[in-house]
Amino acid sequence: MYDGVIQDLIDELGSLPGVGPKSAQRIAFHLLDADPEDVRRFAAVLVQVKEKVHFCSICGNVTEDTECRICADARRDPTVLCVVEESKDILAIERTREFRGRYHVLGGAISPIAGIGPDQLRIRELLQRLGDGTVTEVIIATDPNLEGEATATYLLRMLAPLGVRVSKLASGLPVGGDLEYADEVTLGRAFEGRLSVGGAPAEPRP
Amino acid sequence: MSLYRDQAVVLRTHKLGEADRIITLLARERGLVRAVAKGVRKTSSRWGARLEPFMHVDLQLAEGRSLDTITQAVTLSAFAKDLGADYPSYTAGSAMLETAERLVDGDGEPAVQQYQLLVGALNALAMRRHSPGLILDSYQLRALSVAGYAPTFAACALCGLEGPHRNFHVPSGGTLCDRCRVPGSSTPAAATVELLGALLAGDWPVADTSDDRSRRDASGLVSAYLSWHLERGLRSLAHVDR
Numbered sequence: 001m002y003d004g005v006i007q008d009l010i011d012e013l014g015s016l017p018g019v020g021p022k023s024a025q026r027i028a029f030h031l032l033d034a035d036p037e038d039v040r041r042f043a044a045v046l047v048q049v050k051e052k053v054h055f056c057s058i059c060g061n062v063t064e065d066t067e068c069r070i071c072a073d074a075r076r077d078p079t080v081l082c083v084v085e086e087s088k089d090i091l092a093i094e095r096t097r098e099f100r101g102r103y104h105v106l107g108g109a110i111s112p113i114a115g116i117g118p119d120q121l122r123i124r125e126l127l128q129r130l131g132d133g134t135v136t137e138v139i140i141a142t143d144p145n146l147e148g149e150a151t152a153t154y155l156l157r158m159l160a161p162l163g164v165r166v167s168k169l170a171s172g173l174p175v176g177g178d179l180e181y182a183d184e185v186t187l188g189r190a191f192e193g194r195l196s197v198g199g200a201p202a203e204p205r206p
Numbered sequence: 207m208s209l210y211r212d213q214a215v216v217l218r219t220h221k222l223g224e225a226d227r228i229i230t231l232l233a234r235e236r237g238l239v240r241a242v243a244k245g246v247r248k249t250s251s252r253w254g255a256r257l258e259p260f261m262h263v264d265l266q267l268a269e270g271r272s273l274d275t276i277t278q279a280v281t282l283s284a285f286a287k288d289l290g291a292d293y294p295s296y297t298a299g300s301a302m303l304e305t306a307e308r309l310v311d312g313d314g315e316p317a318v319q320q321y322q323l324l325v326g327a328l329n330a331l332a333m334r335r336h337s338p339g340l341i342l343d344s345y346q347l348r349a350l351s352v353a354g355y356a357p358t359f360a361a362c363a364l365c366g367l368e369g370p371h372r373n374f375h376v377p378s379g380g381t382l383c384d385r386c387r388v389p390g391s392s393t394p395a396a397a398t399v400e401l402l403g404a405l406l407a408g409d410w411p412v413a414d415t416s417d418d419r420s421r422r423d424a425s426g427l428v429s430a431y432l433s434w435h436l437e438r439g440l441r442s443l444a445h446v447d448r
Contacts, residue, residue: 018223112300112442113218113259146258149290157293174249183254184281 060105109147238312288332298338359403
């Protein structure tokens with residue numbers, strides 16, 4: 001145990017995700033040795049991030065303004081909406097440069113065991129956004145795990161009566177992997193969502 | 207580091223560090239086990255969907271000081287695939303997993319009966335054999351019975367007088383005759399008591415033909431009974447889509 005403020009700093013750092021007691025101690029002593037100006041700037045950013053950053057009033061993404069950069073951009077296609085679980089997912093999709101529509105952040109996935117139901121997510125806001133008829137396609141991009149799948153199933157049930165086109169991201173074999181190591185669920189999905197690449201036109205699936 | 211094999215159902219997962227997860231399992235020979243699955247959150251993970259909740263797997267684990275580590279996993283039944291695609295089944299199944307987690311101890315003792323009961327219930331749910339709500343209520347009553355909290359619906363829970371009786375009292379353990387009736391007992395309809403008895407005994411022809419009102423009342427009584435014995439309610443019960 002150290003005295004006073006240095007121990008306080010170690011305790012605070014140790015409460016961060018992925019930082020254990022040893023790492024916390026190492027970061028604390030690094031800060032102690034660092035240039036005072038650098039530390040002051042670091043502290044100012046920490047304060048600012050809590051004061052300035054909030055959620056976009058339209059899509060729920062993190063932003064410093066009332067509307068996020070994507071919602072405010074008039075060049076983005078307003079007819080296609082991509083529904084994601086977290087703001088982090090927007091960044092991942094933006095990196096692909098494949099999608100030019102807008103987003104809606106749910107704020108998590110339905111997980112009854114963790115006490116999260118549809119009412120705890122921004123599903124009502126999503127239905128309100130779809131109310132004016134501008135959006136013609138909704139792309140569901142929830143995580144490809146059980147909670148994400150169940151959330152997609154629930155969304156599909158809510159969106160079906162609205163008459164918008166609903167699609168879901170494909171899932172299947174990862175690029176760079178071996179087929180023999182794929183598990184049954186993933187491989188099954190890859191078969192269900194297989195692509196026709198030529199030859200005779202495919203028979204409609206039963 | 208000693209290795210062991212066991213069959214298990216995945217009950218719950220927690221994130222751990224950058225790409226790992228802690229997997230809570232109901233294992234046949236070891237009861238409730240918490241084990242680490244390394245790298246499971248990476249897209250290139252060799253675990254794939256094998257360690258998602260509801261998956262029924264054959265595992266090899268390495269014993270650790272506090273947590274065991276999963277070294278191999280083979281799917282026995284992919285319940286997650288069927289349950290994720292049907293919202294009422296998913297919410298009912300989630301409540302089953304939470305029930306199992308709360309009723310089974312993590313002291314390393316075998317939990318063969320609880321394990322078989324859960325696998326059977328998930329199988330019925332995945333095959334859509336009966337209404338998800340009925341399967342959940344039946345599972346909860348039977349899981350409580352295996353854990354030693356069997357309710358009585360056919361006789362008086364206090365004096366044993368053959369029933370059926372109309373008074374139901376949770377702390378007394380089931381229905382009570384008019385002489386043993388205690389203040390605070392509820393008086394469910396005869397059809398509700400009959401449904402509860404059918405759910406406990408697995409008499410599906412009776413349960414499947416029950417009406418909506420009996421089902422609603424029965425599920426209320428089951429969750430009251432469960433909450434009493436678990437000392438606090440299940441979080442997932444509020445989200446069950448009946």
